[in-house]
Amino acid sequence: MTNDRDESSKGGVSRRKFLGGAVVGVAAAASVGSHVLTHSDSAQATEKGCSTPLRAGVDYDAIVIGGGFAGVTAARELSRSGLKTVILEGRSRLGGRTFTSKLDGGKVELGGTWVHWTQPNVWTEIMHYGLEVEETxxxxxxxxxxxxxxxxxxxxxxxxxxxxxxxxxxxxxxxxxxxxxxxxxxxxxxxxxxxxxxxxxxxxxxxxxxxxxxxxxxxxxxxxxxxxxxxxxxxxxxxxxxxxxxxxxxxxxxxxxRYKIKSGTRSLLDAMIADSNSEVRLSTPVIKVKQERDKVAVTTEDGVITASAVVVAVPMNTLRDIEYTPRLSAAKLDISAQGHAGVxxxxxxxxxxxxxxxxxxxxxxxxxxxxxxxxxxxxxxxxxxxxxxxxxxxxxxxxxxxxxxxxxxxxxxxxxxxxxxxxxxNLDPFSKGTWCTYRPGQTTRYLTELQKSEGRLFFTGSDMANGWRGFIDGAIESGREVGYQVANYLKGDDGNA
The missing domain is CATH 3.90.660.10 (Polyamine Oxidase; Chain A, domain 2)
Structure with a gap:
C-alpha cells in the first residue's frame, strides 16, 4: 500500500497535505456552485435517502468511493433503485477531474470541458436537465x-x-x-x-x-x-x-x-446530485477496503463503515493507493502502477x-x-x-x-x-494524471480486466469506458452501467460473497 501520509510520496503531494491546504489557492475556487454535504452533515444527508439497507448488519447497501461523474452517476442509479447509498470523496468537492473555477471573474474549466451529441451519455443528461451549451x-x-x-x-x-x-x-x-x-x-x-x-x-x-x-x-x-x-x-x-x-x-x-456547458460542468454535476438520494461525504479519503463473507468494510480517517457492495470510482492511476483485502487482481494493480499517458x-x-x-x-x-x-x-x-x-x-x-x-x-x-x-x-493525489489516454498495448491487455468486478467490489470510471474514455461521456457511460449491475446484484444477493 502507498503511504498516503508520507509527504515525499510519489506524486509530490500527500493526501493529508493536499486536504490540509497544500493547494488551497486552487481548492478554494472549487466551491463555485457547490451545495453538497461534508461528512459532518451526514445525519442530515441520511434523512434525504433510504434510511434502511436491504440487509441487516450493514450501514449501507452500497458505498461509492469517488465523487467524479462516474461515481455520482453510479450513486444516482443505485439510489433510484431504492438502495441506501453513500459517496465518499477525498477532495473537498465533487467532480473528480472536472473542475469549474474562475479566472478574472469569468468561468473556466480546469479539467474536462467539452461535450457533443456524438457523446450520447452526456448529451442525454444535458437535454434531460435542460442545460444550454455554448461554443469555444x-x-x-x-x-x-x-x-x-x-x-x-x-x-x-x-x-x-x-x-x-x-x-x-x-x-x-x-x-x-x-x-x-x-x-x-x-x-x-x-x-x-x-x-x-x-x-x-x-x-x-x-x-x-x-x-x-x-x-x-x-x-x-x-x-x-x-x-x-x-x-x-x-x-x-x-x-x-x-x-x-x-x-x-x-x-x-x-x-x-467546440461545445461546452454554458453554466459549467459543475451545473450538470449539481443537477445529477439533486436528482439522487445518495448521501455525500466530502474530505473523506478511503484508506482500506476489506471484503468479508457477507459485506465490505471501508476504512476512512473517520472510522469504518460497511455495505453489501462497494463501487470503486477512482481514477486508474490511484487504484493501488487504497489497501484491499483480498488484494486486487494483478492486472489492475499492474496498470495502476504503469499509469496512463495523460500528464x-x-x-x-x-x-x-x-x-x-x-x-x-x-x-x-x-x-x-x-x-x-x-x-x-x-x-x-x-x-x-x-x-x-x-x-x-x-x-x-x-x-x-x-x-x-x-x-x-x-x-x-x-x-x-x-x-x-x-x-x-499530476500533483493531485486523487487523480495523479490528467485525462486517460492508454499507452501502447494497454487497451488489449487491461481494459476488460479493469471492468471486471471482484467479489463485492465493482469498478467504474472514465478510464475504463468502452466509448469516450477520458471524457465526461465515458464516465457517465461507465457509471450508469455499473450502477445497474450493482443494483441487480444486491437485489439478488443471497448473503454470500
Missing part, C-alpha cells in the same frame, strides 16, 4: 492558423492551413474503420485491434509518406489529444476518438473542443490584445515553444482568453504569467499576458 469561439470560427515546422513559424488563413493538415489527417486515420468498425464495441474487430494496439501514435506517423510540415502538424495534434509526447500514446487511442466522431474530421474537431498541461491565458480567433500547432519537441496547441476561447472587452496545452508540466509553469508570456512570443509576438491559470492534476 476559436474552434467554432478559426480565422488564423500559426504553426511550427522545422523550428520555423508559419502563418496562414485557416482554410489554407487546414488543406495541409486535412490531407495529413486523411492519411493518418485511414485504418480507423478497420480497427473500430463499431466504436462503442472496442473488441468487435479484436484481431485487427490486437495487431495495431502495440504501436505508438508516433511510430505510425513516422511510417507515413507525409511532408515534414504535415508530420509536425500531426505531431502537435497527437500530443494534444493524448496530453503527452506522441511516442507514449497508443495509436489505437487516436483511432478511437476518430471512430467515435463518425469517422469524420470536422466532427472530431467539434466533438473534442500534460492545460491552462487559460488572458492576453491584453484582441488577437482574434487563432489556432496554433507545434510539435511536442521543438526549440521555440513548450505549447503544442493554443487556441482562442473567447474575445471580449478585456482582450483575448486563450487555452493552451503542453505535453509535460516540466516545460512550463502555467501559473507564471511571465514564463507563459515568453513561451507565447514565437507564436504571437508582442502579446502581453495579464493572467494565466491552470491546475496540475
Amino acid at each position: 469561439e476559436g474552434l467554432a470560427n478559426p480565422e488564423t492558423v500559426i504553426w511550427v515546422t522545422e523550428n520555423q513559424v508559419k502563418r496562414a488563413p485557416a482554410a489554407e492551413a487546414f488543406e495541409i493538415f486535412g490531407a495529413a489527417c486523411n492519411e493518418y486515420y485511414k485504418e480507423a474503420q478497420s480497427i473500430y468498425p463499431r466504436p462503442f464495441d472496442p473488441f468487435f474487430a479484436e484481431k485487427t485491434l490486437r495487431q495495431m494496439d502495440g504501436l505508438s501514435a508516433a511510430e505510425y506517423l513516422e511510417k507515413l509518406s507525409l511532408s515534414q510540415e504535415q508530420k509536425d502538424m500531426m505531431d502537435s495534434w497527437l500530443s494534444g489529444n493524448g496530453h503527452n509526447y506522441p511516442e507514449t500514446i497508443a495509436y489505437s487511442e487516436i483511432m478511437r476518438w476518430f471512430a467515435l466522431s463518425n469517422f469524420n474530421m470536422p466532427t472530431m474537431f467539434d466533438a473534442i473542443a 500534460g498541461v492545460k491552462g487559460y491565458i488572458r492576453v491584453k490584445q484582441n488577437i482574434g480567433n487563432i489556432m496554433t500547432y507545434a510539435p511536442a519537441r521543438n526549440d521555440l515553444t513548450p505549447f503544442t496547441s493554443v487556441f482562442t476561447d473567447r474575445v471580449d472587452e478585456n482582450g483575448t482568453l486563450l487555452i493552451g496545452f503542453a505535453p509535460d508540466p516540466k516545460l512550463i509553469d502555467i501559473n507564471d504569467n511571465k514564463a507563459v508570456e515568453q513561451a507565447l512570443q514565437p507564436l504571437l509576438p508582442g502579446v502581453e499576458v495579464t493572467s494565466s491559470y491552470g491546475y496540475d492534476w
